[in-house]
Amino acid sequence: MVNVTLDKEVTFDLPEGVHAAQITGLKPFNKQTARGKQDWIRILFDVSIPDKQDLDCRAGRNFLLSFKPGSDLRNFLTPVLGLDFFKKHSAKSIDLEKILVGLHGVVTLSHFTGQDYDKPMVVVEEFGLGGKD
Numbered sequence: 001m002v003n004v005t006l007d008k009e010v011t012f013d014l015p016e017g018v019h020a021a022q023i024t025g026l027k028p029f030n031k032q033t034a035r036g037k038q039d040w041i042r043i044l045f046d047v048s049i050p051d052k053q054d055l056d057c058r059a060g061r062n063f064l065l066s067f068k069p070g071s072d073l074r075n076f077l078t079p080v081l082g083l084d085f086f087k088k089h090s091a092k093s094i095d096l097e098k099i100l101v102g103l104h105g106v107v108t109l110s111h112f113t114g115q116d117y118d119k120p121m122v123v124v125e126e127f128g129l130g131g132k133d
Helices: 072-081 096-100
Strands: 009-011 017-033 036-047 055-064 104-114 119-129
Touching: 017 055, 017 096, 036 104, 036 119, 055 072, 055 119, 072 096, 072 119
Parallel strands: 009 055
Antiparallel strands: 017 036, 017 104, 036 055, 104 119
């Protein structure tokens, strides 16, 4: 008999709700738009789903790489970094990977079902450092 342990299969097919999570990576990428090339970033999460312990549960969210007031990325990270973070680091260079990767908290996931989707797309609505309700 040959016994082997298989690696966990990766899944992005996660249930809606609030789940414990950790930021595991940042992936910068470019998007071509009518206005030219734009810098974007994808924040990746490992998500703990009680009935899916045998799977590597992941989620991600893409953002235009902009910290201007009112930007999606700034609004998403303000609850994590704090209200004074952007004022305190104004005009300074920061290592976003060093600040974010490894943070533990909770993600709120929802589903988007479009006309051409056989499965719902999982949307990371928010990430917070508070405990899971």
